[in-house]
Amino acid sequence: MRRWPLLASVVGAALALAVLQVPSGAAAATPLTVAQAIGQQAGASATVRGYVVGQPTATNTVVTSAFPSDYAIALADAPGETSTARMIYVQVSSGFRADYGLMSNPDLMGDRLDVTGSLSAYFSHPGLKSPTAFAPAGGTTPPPDDDDYYRSALGLTGPALKAELHDIISTGARLSYDQVWDALKATDQDPANANNVILLYSGRSQSKTTNGGDANDWNREHVWAKSHGDFGTATGPGTDVHHLRPEDVSVNSARGNKDFDNGGSAVSEAPGSYTDADSFEPRNAVKGDVARMIFYMAVRYEGTDGFADLEMNNSVANGSAPYMGRLSVLLAWHAQDPPDAFEQRRNQVIYDRFQHNRNPFVDHPEWARAIWS
Structure with missing residues (x-):
């Protein structure tokens, strides 16, 4: 059963120290969209918010079922995205695989996550590597209003x-x-x-x-x-x-x-x-x-x-x-x-x-x- 830890224990102390260093009253940084993250692949640390749309297995291949491992997920700005050009590939390191790997947690598909890591290529594709935190962003796509869908x-x-x-x-x-x-x-x-x-x-x-x-x-x-x-x-x-x-x-x-x-x-x-x-x-x-x-x-x-x-x-x-x-x-x-x-x-x-x-x-x-x- 998937759990939702806000921070992995192995990085808890480091993140706590980082929080203490934020000036009093400072606002938390707004997570990047996937589109923004794709355009900022220079190695900086950032938090990216997106929907889980599958597992990357190659530069241009993302599978949506029969997941072969817990090593990676793909995020996108829309839950139904199918174009790999509009996805970012996220490395799932060992400390997070039990909770955020898709082979272990296939029902993660469609969930919206905030992931913090390094904006660096993964699978020779825009990526987020060496993650330090995963967390649910809360909410899925809201029901469409009558003035929209119908x-x-x-x-x-x-x-x-x-x-x-x-x-x-x-x-x-x-x-x-x-x-x-x-x-x-x-x-x-x-x-x-x-x-x-x-x-x-x-x-x-x-x-x-x-x-x-x-x-x-x-x-x-x-x-x-x-x-x-x-x-x-x-x-x-x-x-x-x-x-x-x-x-x-x-x-x-x-x-x-x-x-x-x-x-x-x-x-x-x-x-x-x-x-x-x-x-x-x-x-x-x-x-x-x-x-x-x-x-x-x-x-x-x-x-x-x-x-x-x-x-x-x-x-x-x-x-x-x-x-x-x-x-x-x-x-x-x-x-x-x-x-x-x-x-x-x-x-x-x-x-x-x-x-x-x-x-x-x-x-x-x-x-x-x-x-x-």
Whole structure:
């Protein structure tokens, strides 16, 4: 579990002495941005503030998953930065690796740090070497204001609102299916135990490391069943984390590709969930979550990017057609179970750290009725 030490013990005395030498009433120096640090590579000591965006492994290569070591991190001024030209490479010396190395702390991705060290090239790239302090800078990218992210959609209803939201949320990054594993470990982290994820239908808190395909492992549940539109695990709808959730292997199998509706027999290992031959009902605590994920998919994928136009209907026999039902039941679940703190945090983590787009029905629940009334 990652800790947040303000200073490493090996340098505590030296830094304390430095503090004593600051004149009384002097203001602390403002940390440099990454852009400023890139332009000041002359060996001076400085504190740089930036978001962790990956691990440098070569001059022009930064990996964002499957981290090979704890020796380095890359910082940028934006959490979604992908250009190495706008990153600074930070050496993580031995005293800081347990807490700030990415192999040991993959959930560090997207966090904002202040790092003090020497402004010197690392991996033949603008860098920060021989660090003397790491500390969380506090905060991630704030939720966008309506006047920012959703500006063009405000005041619209019906098809016009749906079309505008599609344009807004269709920007951002796409993950590979392998990257989804790491994303879910962050998006669905148990608020009470950072080593675990919460399984969607089961509600069980389970170790992040038990992902896989064996009995009692958790795997990647496609809430919009991937056969409904035949998109499989293709990058795009098949890897969109806004509708992918951790779930017990056997429960995932029990849901299969069924539509959503009320009723059926109790699902083993998913208390409060029910299923029959053609439908699945999730537990009450996530009924609204399921509905809003389906709403998102029906807006995000409109047949304009090589995939099927995904839509909702009132059927529970949609098979491989690009439809999910029942719309009337999903709207009722949406009203019954409004967005909670877990779902709101999940939406923010996806925006900050992974896809850089949002589920508008988590931010604006009223828009579901405005489109599908």
